[in-house]
Amino acid sequence: MAASTLTALRVLIRLSLATELQYRVNLLQSLIGGAAAQATQLLFIGVILTSFGAIGGWSASEVMLLVGLRMAAHAIYAFFFRRVIDNDRVVHTGEFDRYLLRPVPAFLQLLTRQFNLQQLGDIFIAAAVLGVAVRNASIDWTFGLALFCGASVIGGGLIEASLQTIRAAAAFRLANTDALIGTIDSLVGTYSNFPLQIFGGFASAFFTFAVPLAFIAWAPAAILLNRSADLGFPAEIAWSTPAFGPILMMLAVTVYHLESRHYSSPGS
């Protein structure tokens, strides 16, 4: 009899934590590394804001909220889904054989191949930035809006995760997808930090409908700040932001499992 998925998840997390704790030195290093990467990003945004004051009609504190949302969403992705980028290695070393031989969804085994303890650093920094940003921005908080904000952060994390998952699924057929990982990282890392209207109508349409970066931070920030007129699409769509992440993620996981049928298992 198979264990329930919940039991399986508990077992897998137990193993990944134990694995992570085998390398305590690495852990400290990567915590510092992760924080440094975040700091660089903050610095970059800071420079832009102090040089230009406002971006696309959004004041510094409004852009700060956008950046805070984006960082929080990224932290969610990084903590729960970062191991998705290991799929290349997992496929090419044949570690994926093992995933296929266990009575647990393969995708779950990929996510838990290591516990992302180092990404806790991301979460703290993101929470701090978002906290400061929320205080500085003038938002008329209601219970519904707070709920929307939290759900959007999770949804934003899921959007980034779904893009990376689809990218990961390419590894089953392509020998090398490094270039794709970089592309998605820099696309998400760069463009979701800005109010997208500054790139003009075509770009904002592209990031809304083709690669839905608009819903990682831009759309929810516009709702919170009462600036949905800048979006270029109806506010109702922006209000549905929290739904997009879960839908895209379900699609992405389905694609991942379908693509895994092309796995060719390196010779043995």
Next chain:
Amino acid sequence: MIVAEHLVKQFHRRAVPDGPASRFRSLFAAREAVRAVDDISLAIDKGEIVGFLGPNGAGKSTTIKMLTGILVPTAGRVEVAGVVPWRHRRRNALNIGVVFGQRSQLWFDLPLRRSLEAIRDLYSVSAADYRNRMSQFDDLLDLGSFLDTPVRSLSLGQRIRGDLAAATLYRPPVLYLDEPTVGLDVVAKVALRDLITSLNVDGRTTVMLTTHDMDDVEQLCQRIMVIDGGKMLYEGDLKDLKRRFAPYRDLIVTPRSPSDADRIDSGLATRVSSPGAAKVTLRFDPQEVSAPEVIHSVSSQFEVSDISILDPQLEDVVRRLYGGNP
């Protein structure tokens, strides 16, 4: 228990060109198709132990990977314990145990014990069963001495023993063993065979075994399948195979005086040992002449100190099969 019909697996390889920008150009290189398995059908009943043989690159591992659900067949049908492995992967996982000699299924960075406990929980093995089976593994495979060593630090033989324990802990009705005896010492090999035999006898476990060690086959398998170039070359009883491909027996004669060695002969058998050897090998076809007749004809002409009869070696038989000259 295991049924496969007209199984085909085709791999695509991209030729990687030499020279500048080879990585880039390889994107556009023609893909060549390799048929690793080419129309194989087989059926294995519950409780059988089948030896799956063939030279390197024959397609054994590829076939096993299709039967386990790791690979999706290019064409053909597979069903194992009523389940199509690649389609109902998780249901299939509960029915099978797999050991690949070359690649561990264990959690590499953790002590072996952690892997076994994880498998206990993933397959809902009860605490009592776990204890009993672990003590059996300890008796047969001497697991106790390296249970707390991280898998990455285990020796090859220890690791394979760990893998074998992991694959049989939940007593799957079907066991696939792909070269499980590579790197095992003599004692461990015997222990592994004992474990397989006991699983097969007590639990009617169906076993499919790939190996290049013919002793494994002779000790364990009732039936063998030989493949080459992705095609089934022979399938049947081990005894029949020997009868068909090695229809001879050897009489080994040691003469009392070494000077006789080069003179010993019998009109009934062919001498196959090289001149100068201390022992003489006479080969005869048991269909045409009986062993006592050959022995009598030799011992009546010469004084011999020892005489023995050798059955054909499976190794020779298989070599002939692989070579394609029966």
